[in-house]
Amino acid sequence: MRQILEHIEEPRQLKKLSLGQLEQLAVELRALIIETVAKTGGHLAPSLGTIELTLALYSVFNIPEDKIVWDVGHQAYAHKILTGRRERFGTLRQKGGITGFPKRSESDYDVFGVGHASTSISAALGMAIARDLQGGHNHILAVLGDGALTGGEAFEALNHAGDLGKNFIVVLNDNEMSIDHNVGAMSEYLARMRVAPQYNRAKKDIEGLLKSIPKIGDTVLKTAGYIKEGVRSVLVPGGLFEEMGFTYVGPLDGHNIELLQEMFRQVRRMEGPILVHVRTKKGKGYLPAELEPDKFHGVGKFDAVTGKLKKKDGMPPSYTSVFSSALIDLAAKNRDITAVTAAMPSGTGLKAFKEVYPERFFDVGIAEEHAVTLAAGMAAAGKRPVVALYSTFAQRAYDQILHDVCLQDLPVVLCLDRAGLVGEDGPTHHGVFDLSYLRHIPNMTIMAPKDENELRQMLGAALQWKRPVALRYPRGAGLGVTMEADFHDIPYGKAEVLSRQGKIAFLAVGSMVDNASKAAIELAGEGIASSVVNMRFVKPLDEALLRELAANMDFLVSVEENVLAGGFGSAVAEFLADSALSVPLLRIGIGDAFVEQGSRTELWECCGLLPEQIATRVRLFLKDR
16 A cells, blocks of 8 residues: 555655654555556666755655756656655656656656766756746756766766856765765764754854954964864865865765755755765665665566576677677677776676786776766777677767877777667667767767677677777677677678678668568568578678669668667768769658657667668559559
8 A cells, every 4th residue: 555655646745644654654665666567667776875965855845846857867756746746656768658768858846858877967957057047046956876977067067066056966876875873963963963953153253253363364364264174074074075175975875855855945945966875775675676685676577586587598799798798708809899888787797807817907987978078088008898798889989089089099998888769768878879979970980789699709800800899789688690600800890791682782781781671581482583682781881782672673772770860861862972882772761750769669660760661662663653
């Protein structure tokens, strides 16, 4: 029974609840989140860790007049439930359901859309500036995890916020730092003292008194300041933030609602930029998630009672695991190979590499820009770095890829996992732009494997070439093809003709090679013969093959799991136009719109990428000719 939760429709109702009722509500929220995520998958551990924090914030501040920006959104499930979406929470991350991240079009309470880390302080500061320009007085808060502080944008925003001195609150949800109980108790005492009105009044009074002493007042005040800084650096762990212009409060027990309420009531009366440091436990209240918070950070469907993941038996290895094992095998043969990731060792498959070659593994935190330039530095010094990122996060390092890697023609291999449509995480995580934002950069080579074995071979080839290479591959299981233990050469810039017949040629890349092959089989059953080419390279294109096909085919069909604008099909069209080749080209890919959430199959259907849909497009093209 959810006796309290079933009556909560909006945050203002929390103000009427007693402490005991809020604590019971925390229990009910945990039960609903666990029950739902077990069925839908999602970011379980982070959201379980912020339930008390969410209740304290929403019971003290006046939401939605006061604005709260949640960084990334991994920790925002309680926020969604408490802001009128309880009844729809069962649709979490499903096609047509509520999203896994705050999204402005979904709710007025989602004041800023998120999905990538380290943006909340910048966005909230922008809102604070707008508030002041409009003469408003509401509170603006940014809530971010300690991991987000590894991202440079967070520090850029902190620096600016401290300089501006706006009334503005940052809540740092720290679920990684280990602080001893005694130190924690002392810190909570110091935090209470720091926010007490009498403390701030006394501080100003003492400063005024010292300054009034003739001749020596300023010197005494300055000396006192040196003493204060020395004491603070020993007792209070917030010196860095105070140096940046923030009043630091904490660390606080993030699961103590009463303490959090007390502190937030004091903080909301204070002036200037304030940082409240809160300690929480990832997976709080669900033992499997507490014991393995990384496993339950972003989790698929699982048994809510046992915590065991629900996996289909007999599935082929994932592209991620194939990449991981291939890199380990290659590193055994080449001591110059290093591996770099940005806070995703498990997600990218590099955790296994770290266990075998810890001295050659580097996790830089949520700092994709640094990851790429770090790799460029390694390459300039003779190493062969492999940077493993999700495609969507590599977007954040565009300048570094262009200037630090490609401009210098350095042999850095970018392995872009989760390329294409990733599924339930939705538009913030779809990797459907990489072909477009990489293709136009000079010196860049771009490959996409048709299956998991070709991924293994492409990685081996990429590490042989002394040039920048981007290798993009999809999320999930491979096709179940036979894996070759040995590595063999892949002719640079050459496509692979899988079948040659008829007067239609499918030019497909990556995940779409299999779909195009199936479409060709369907058409063959109707007497429509077609050739299928695994292009392998988006850059450079196999121009010799394209010339031959253009001379002998009635029309060509490009198929890609990338946006059409500037993607693979665009590259083919540009080549045909520049070469004065007049063969018709049908481009199939993702249109000019952000794609919603859903399973990969559902999203393929939305984008017209299923084999039967590809076949239908060809039929219509033939009919209109």
